Amino acid sequence: MANPRPHLFVLGLNHRSAPVEVRERLAFNNGTLEPALRRLVDSEVVREGTIISTCNRVEIVTCTPDLAIANEQVRTFLANEQRIARPLFEDHLYSLVGKDAVRHLFRVAASLDSLVVGEPQILGQVKDAYTVASSLGTLGEVLHRFFHKTFAVAKRVRSETQIAARAVSVSSAAVELARRIFDRLGDKTAMVIGAGEMGELAVRHLQNHGIGNILVTNRTYSRAVELAREFNGTVVPFEQLHKQLRLTDIVIGSAGGNDYLLRPEAVEEALRERRRRPMFFIDLGVPRNFDPHLNDLDNVFLYDIDDLQQVIEENKDEREREAKKAEAIVAEEVETFWHWFSGLEVTPTIVALRERAETIRRRELAKTLASLKDLPPHAQKAMDTLSAAMMNKLLHPQIAYLKNVGRSNEAGGTVDLATLRRIFGLDEENDE
Amino acid sequence: MEVVLLKIALLFYLLSTGAFLLPLLSTRAVPRAIGPGLLLAAFLSHAGAIAVRSLAVGYIAVTNSHEAVSFFACLIAGLCLLVQMRTSLTLLGAVVSPIGFIMTLGAFVFYTQVRDLPPILQSAWMPIHVTFALLGNAVFGLAFSASLLYLVQEKQLKSKKGRSLFLRLPSLETLDELNYRSLSWGFPLLTLGILTGAAWAEYAWGQFWVWEPRLLLSVLTWVLYAFLLHYRTAGWRGRRAAALTIVCFAVLFISFLGVRFLPGRHGGQFG
Numbered sequence: 001m002a003n004p005r006p007h008l009f010v011l012g013l014n015h016r017s018a019p020v021e022v023r024e025r026l027a028f029n030n031g032t033l034e035p036a037l038r039r040l041v042d043s044e045v046v047r048e049g050t051i052i053s054t055c056n057r058v059e060i061v062t063c064t065p066d067l068a069i070a071n072e073q074v075r076t077f078l079a080n081e082q083r084i085a086r087p088l089f090e091d092h093l094y095s096l097v098g099k100d101a102v103r104h105l106f107r108v109a110a111s112l113d114s115l116v117v118g119e120p121q122i123l124g125q126v127k128d129a130y131t132v133a134s135s136l137g138t139l140g141e142v143l144h145r146f147f148h149k150t151f152a153v154a155k156r157v158r159s160e161t162q163i164a165a166r167a168v169s170v171s172s173a174a175v176e177l178a179r180r181i182f183d184r185l186g187d188k189t190a191m192v193i194g195a196g197e198m199g200e201l202a203v204r205h206l207q208n209h210g211i212g213n214i215l216v217t218n219r220t221y222s223r224a225v226e227l228a229r230e231f232n233g234t235v236v237p238f239e240q241l242h243k244q245l246r247l248t249d250i251v252i253g254s255a256g257g258n259d260y261l262l263r264p265e266a267v268e269e270a271l272r273e274r275r276r277r278p279m280f281f282i283d284l285g286v287p288r289n290f291d292p293h294l295n296d297l298d299n300v301f302l303y304d305i306d307d308l309q310q311v312i313e314e315n316k317d318e319r320e321r322e323a324k325k326a327e328a329i330v331a332e333e334v335e336t337f338w339h340w341f342s343g344l345e346v347t348p349t350i351v352a353l354r355e356r357a358e359t360i361r362r363r364e365l366a367k368t369l370a371s372l373k374d375l376p377p378h379a380q381k382a383m384d385t386l387s388a389a390m391m392n393k394l395l396h397p398q399i400a401y402l403k404n405v406g407r408s409n410e411a412g413g414t415v416d417l418a419t420l421r422r423i424f425g426l427d428e429e430n431d432e
Numbered sequence: 433m434e435v436v437l438l439k440i441a442l443l444f445y446l447l448s449t450g451a452f453l454l455p456l457l458s459t460r461a462v463p464r465a466i467g468p469g470l471l472l473a474a475f476l477s478h479a480g481a482i483a484v485r486s487l488a489v490g491y492i493a494v495t496n497s498h499e500a501v502s503f504f505a506c507l508i509a510g511l512c513l514l515v516q517m518r519t520s521l522t523l524l525g526a527v528v529s530p531i532g533f534i535m536t537l538g539a540f541v542f543y544t545q546v547r548d549l550p551p552i553l554q555s556a557w558m559p560i561h562v563t564f565a566l567l568g569n570a571v572f573g574l575a576f577s578a579s580l581l582y583l584v585q586e587k588q589l590k591s592k593k594g595r596s597l598f599l600r601l602p603s604l605e606t607l608d609e610l611n612y613r614s615l616s617w618g619f620p621l622l623t624l625g626i627l628t629g630a631a632w633a634e635y636a637w638g639q640f641w642v643w644e645p646r647l648l649l650s651v652l653t654w655v656l657y658a659f660l661l662h663y664r665t666a667g668w669r670g671r672r673a674a675a676l677t678i679v680c681f682a683v684l685f686i687s688f689l690g691v692r693f694l695p696g697r698h699g700g701q702f703g
Contacts, residue, residue, distance in 0.1 A: 165600075180589060183605040275667030278604060295590065299670040307592050 006142060007067050008341070010101040011074045011093060012052075012059030015115050018092035025084050028053040034136060036081045041138045045069045048140040050133035050147075052108070054125045056115055061105060063142045071095060102146070102337055106330045109150045110157040111164065118163040118319050123154045142341070153333045160329060163322040166315035170198060171205040173311045174282050174303070178206070178250055181280050181301060190250040191215040192231075193241065193261060195223050198284040198305075199254025203231055206250065215248065217241055219255070245270035250280045253289030260291040267294055282308075346402045352426040353398065357391045434488070435543075437481035438502070438536065444474030445509075445533035452526035468516050471525050474532060475509040482506055489546050494562040497691065498542040503562075504688070505535035507570035515574065521602050521610060527577035557632030565625030568618050569688060572657070575614035576681035579674035582607040586671050608669050611677055619661050622654060649687035656680045 013023065028036055028051055040049050040060070049062035060078070064070035075093070079086045096104045107113045109126045130147045133139050139147070157163060167176040182188055190211050192199050195218055203214060214233030218224035221237060228235040236244045245251070245266065253261060262281075271279065276299050283290045283304040295302040303311075365387055369380060402420075420426075448470030482503060485493040493499045512528040515521055585601040629650075630640040641647065660676050 177589070179603060180585065180601070181604050183603045183609070276669050278670060298672065301589050303592065310592065 006063045006065050006344075007070075007097055008101040008142070008146065009062045009064055009067060009070055009074075010059055010096045010104055011062075011071065011078075012057060013089070013092045013094065014057035014059075014113065017094055018089070022089050022092050023056070023058065026058045026078060026082050026089060027055065028058070028081075032081070033132060036077075037133060037136055037138055039081070040074070040077055043073055046073055048138055048143050050129050050138060050143065052126055052129040054122065057108070057113075059105075059108065061101075061143065061146075063140060063146075067097060099334060099338055102341075103330060103334045105146070105150050106153045106333060107327075109154040110326055110330060111154070112157075112323055112326055112330065116168060117323050118168075120164055123151070123158075126154075127151065142344070145340070146337070149333070149337050153330060156333070157326045157329050161322040161325045163319055163326050165322075166318050168312055168315050168319070170284070170305070170308050170312065171201040173308045173315070174202050174252075175205045175209050177282075177301070177303060177308075177311070178280055179209070181278050182249065185209050185211045187212050188249040189213040189215060189247055190252060191217065191236065191244060191248040192227070192233075192252040192254060193217050193289065194219075194253065194255025194285065195227055196254035196256070196284060199252050200227075200230075202252050202254070202282060202284065203233075207231070211250070215244060217244075219257075242266050242270070246273040248279070249277070250282065251290075253281065253283045253285045255285055255289055257285075257289075258287055261289045262294065263291045264293045264297060267300060268297060271297065271299065284308075343403070349421060349426065350399055350402055352421070353395060353402075353424060356424065356426060357395055361387050361391050434481050434484045437477045437484060438539065441474050441478035441481060441506075442533065442536045442540070444470050444477060445529055445536055448474055448525060449529040449533055452523070452529055464522065467525050467529070468513070468522060471509060471516075471529055471532075472513055474529075475506065475513055478502070478506040478509065478532075478536065485546065492559040492563070494559060494566065496542075496544055498539050498544050500562065500566065500688075500691065501535055501542055502539035504566050504569055504573075505532050505539065507566055508532060508535075508573040511570050511574055512577070515610065519606065519610075521578075521606060523581060523600070523602060524574070524577050524610075527580050528573070531573065531577070555632060555636060557628060557635060561625060561628040561632050564621055564628055568621030568625050569684060571614050571618035571621060572681055572684055575611050575618060575677050578607045578610040578614065579677040582611065582674040583671065583678075586674070604670070608673070611673060612664055612669070615657070615661050615664060615677070619657050622657060626650060626654060646687070646690045649683070649690050653680070653684045653687050656683055 013026065015023070018026075033051060033053065037049070037051055040051065040062075041047055045066050046062050046064050049060060052059040052061065058078075060074050062070060062074065075086060075090065078084075078089070104113070105126075109123050111118050111120065111122050114122050126147075130139075130151075134144070167173040178185065185206065188211055190203065190206050190213070192203050192214065207214070214228075214231045215236045216224050216228040216231060216233045217236040217238050217240075218227065219238050221235075224235050224238070227233070241261070245262075248270075251262070255261060267279065267281075271277075278299045278301065281290050281294055281300065281302040283302065286305060288304055290302060290304075292302065292304070294300050365384060368383070369375065375383075448467050451467040451470050482493055482499075485499070494503050508528055509532045512524050515524055581601055582604060585604055585607065588601075589604070633642070634640040657680055660673070660680055663676075664673055
């Protein structure tokens with residue numbers, strides 16, 4: 001008898017279902033993941049699977065013929081592997097079966113289930129989990145296909161929505177703005193004034209995006225030297241701040257103190273010297289470092305911490321809107337995948353039905369033709385066509401019904417495939 | 433055939449305008465290649481229409497208002513595609529597509545049947561003069577489009593609002609560079625257009641200059657662009673340069689339409 005269709009099954013916990021104390025105890029690391037995965041699939045019931053483990057989630061994705069036992073086994077597996085009593089984490093688990101499991105993994109990989117919706121790391125983490133499982137050989141046909149589909153969905157979400165396009169932290173918002181002003185950052189110079197932590201983050205971000213030069217200045221010279229070494233930048237003595245301004249495209253204010261460090265007159269002078277090439281001022285200081293009137297100068301763009309915060313808020317709204325579109329894509333893809341997956345159960349039966357009919361037809365046709373030796377070839381051909389057409393017409397409703405049942409039926413089982421196979425004699429050894 | 437192709441071009445200009453502007457109105461994502469693809473289709477059918485007409489008459493079809501407007505629009509579309517291919521300035525099409533649409537529509541309004549050329553236009557100077565002038569116009573059209581986008585982006589950045597805009601506008605630096613490069617190409621072309629026009633006038637009328645509004649406007653346009661280019665070279669950039677580019681193009685456009693609507697020999701002969 002053919003195998004019944006397996007069940008897709010996900011057991012896991014994430015940042016919403018479990019506090020960090022629980023997540024950290026259940027997380028696998030590079031060293032523990034592989035041996036654990038080998039032990040996970042070492043069972044009759046759980047034959048294939050993978051483990052996705054990040055700081056925000058632990059998910060065990062499996063494919064099993066028996067849900068109840070698999071559920072039990074995976075729970076015990078987690079308890080044993082991580083040496084933690086089951087009652088300590090079981091309340092935080094979610095278990096998802098069939099379509100729900102499909103939707104869940106699609107949403108996870110598309111970063112819809114993330115703490116920061118749209119963050120890009122999760123897809124890479126899911127891919128890593130897949131690669132590990134794949135190289136250990138713990139994935140069967142269904143899970144292979146499931147993961148490939150998952151990556152395709154994530155890619156589709158990434159390309160058809162703007163879910164990850166907008167910055168949601170102060171420093172990335174600053175870089176995003178800089179890129180709306182400047183085409184290339186490689187030939188640009190940024191100057192950071194002061195030693196605030198936010199300024200440091202902003203500089204790091206600019207460096208990640210390939211900023212050409214970093215100038216560092218500080219009221220305390222030694223601190224400036226220290227920072228410059230950290231950023232691999234150049235020290236500017238604080239008194240020369242105004243002089244260096246004309247060389248600077250991006251100015252980051254991150255200093256303490258109650259006085260404005262820069263006023264419009266000084267910037268206007270710098271602008272004249274630099275032939276009015278645009279300047280971007282990022283004021284991260286509270287109280288503010290730069291006179292707000294700088295923004296009134298032509299080709300000068302000034303953003304203070306509140307402006308950046310506002311940009312972030314709008315970006316978050318944007319992500320929410322995009323997430324809705326992404327959910328629609330996921331829903332659509334779940335249906336496509338389910339269509340394939342639910343065909344799995346009935347496919348062997350349909351194939352067997354067709355094969356059996358074809359065998360009978362050929363045998364009977366050969367017998368008849370053998371007794372009618374002088375039949376002209378075109379008549380022989382006509383008999384062949386006739387018998388094939390009869391068989392197809394006869395089988396059509398059964399096959400259509402099977403296909404239909406397969407699709408509409410979620411967890412497998414209102415059509416009794418075993419009975420059906422007996423009625424059509426599909427499992428008998430070649431009779432006659 | 434020519435008219436059919438022109439109608440197809442008109443339709444594609446409309447479609448590409450829609451594809452570029454749709455993301456402004458709704459949150460539906462339009463795949464990136466669609467706008468440029470439609471604009472390419474518009475350009476190809478438009479160029480086809482001009483080629484068919486030119487073959488039918490046996491000279492480059494730039495001898496009357498219909499032909500000139502049509503040629504101008506087609507050149508802008510072609511240049512825009514060229515820039516889009518070489519840079520990331522895809523959004524330029526958002527300005528160029530509607531320009532293409534409106535001008536092609538104008539070409540239909542001015543439509544005239546193919547006719548024999550009056551003797552004055554049967555000169556080797558004619559295609560040279562008109563081609564230079566129109567090429568210059570088209571390059572200035574690009575500068576205008578870039579400046580329009582510049583002002584929108586600049587306004588958004590200054591006011592710290594407008595983040596709801598779905599379109600990703602190019603950076604100010606990119607737009608400013610395109611403005612400068614277009615101006616430095618357009619100005620020599622415009623100059624050549626005027627000089628070849630003068631040469632033709634000398635040859636046809638025996639005098640290189642006549643006092644008529646159309647020519648005065650041309651000279652005014654030239655002076656304005658000379659002024660703009662001079663200040664740009666001296667380091668003027670950004671918002672003011674963009675604004676002045678837009679003013680210059682407006683004057684240029686009036687002067688271009690003046691060929692038809694202003695009194696004078698230019699218009700009379702050109703019709």
